Amino acid sequence: MSIKVDHVVDAKGLACPMPVVKTKKMMDQIDAGQVLLVEATDRGSLADMKGWAKNTGNQYLGSKEDGDVLFHYLRKSDDADTKEIEEFEPVASNDDVKSKIGESGVTILDVREPAEYTFSRIPGSVSIPMGELEERMDELSKEDDVYVICRTGSRSNMASHTLKEKGFDKVHNVKPGMTEWDGPVESTE
CATH class of the missing domain: 3.30.110.40 (TusA-like domain)
Known part of the structure; x- marks a missing residue:
C-alpha cells in the first residue's frame, strides 16, 4: 500500500x-x-x-x-486546529547552565540523539532523547530544576513544553544549546 x-x-x-x-x-x-x-x-x-x-x-x-x-x-490539519509553537519561558543561557553543573536539586536534561550525546555532553547531564521523553520522564524528579538542552534550542523547546504539560513546574529551556557550548564537556569516545 x-x-x-x-x-x-x-x-x-x-x-x-x-x-x-x-x-x-x-x-x-x-x-x-x-x-x-x-x-x-x-x-x-x-x-x-x-x-x-x-x-x-x-x-x-x-x-x-x-x-x-x-x-x-x-x-496538515485544519487551520483552526493548528498553532505556532510558542517560545518556552523561562529560557536559560549556556552561562546559566555552567553555574548549575553538579548542583544539588538540578537536572541537566540532554534531549539530543544518543550519537550526539556520546561525543560531547555536559558532565553529569542525563540523556533522554526527545523521542523517548514521554515514556521515560519518570526518571526525572519534578522537585528538581530541570534545564533542557539540545543542539540549538529547538528540540529542547518542544521537550520543555512536554515536561510542563506533565506537571514539571521548574523547567528551563537552554538556548543557544550545544552548538555554542564553551563549558566543560565529556565524551564516551
Missing part, C-alpha cells in the same frame, strides 16, 4: 533545526488535509517531526526508513 503524497520536502543532509524549519515553511503553503513527505537523513528528525506535529496540531502519520534516508509523513 502506498501513501498518496501531495508535497515533498527534501531535508537530506540537513541537521536540526533545519528539517523542521523547512517542514513548517511548506506546511504554511499547503492546504488542510494534504499530506507532506519530508525526506531527511538526520536521525534526530524522527523525534523532531513527531514533537513538532504534536505541538502544532498537525498530524504525524508515521515514518519509514530506506538506507540512510528517513521518510516522514505528515498531514
